[in-house]
Amino acid sequence: DTAVSQTPKYLVTQMGNDKSIKCEQNLGHDTMYWYKQDSKKFLKIMFSYNNKELIINETVPNRFSPKSPDKAHLNLHINSLELGDSAVYFCASSPPGNTQYFGPGTRLTVL
């Protein structure tokens, strides 16, 4: 299956913990993204990577650290989780020309 995949689908954790979300795309795209979708459904870009290089960081707290080991993977590590980090996190990828394809999302709940 050609797709953008994310793991885990659900993540429930305590405040102060550190967690990671993984993303992989086998579409051959050069650019990958992380988005946060809050309870009001606003889709806000967090990071954009092109060929493993960070090109956009939308003033995200430095507790969030993306890592791209190769252009097919973009992982998101979050330190010292806070209640306000609870959201659905979507990974996406795109070829040149801007059409973005989203992963299934990871619902993060911080207790």
Added chain:
Amino acid sequence: GENVEQHPSTLSVQEGDSAVIKCTYSDSASNYFPWYKQELGKRPQLIIDIRSNVGEKKDQRIAVTLNKTAKHFSLHITETQPEDSAVYFCAASSPHKLIFGTGTRLQVFP
């Protein structure tokens, strides 16, 4: 900064009626305008897109129009069906990213 405004935030229609969602963007350099549909608990999925060299594009029951001068673009859904119920997002391109509108929750009542 770049901004995309989307209206209305909620829209309820009777099955068979038409639905129109409107967006306005601020970056005059934007040249690509996709529309995404997000069903409950699912990922946003591209349903139609338009580039700035085209004024209108149609795909079966959905169509998108673009007015570059006014920086407006709209999604039109005709003969709505209950399965069209979802949240719809417009977006406008900006260097290296898309700027998304705030979403429209469309409910189609049988």
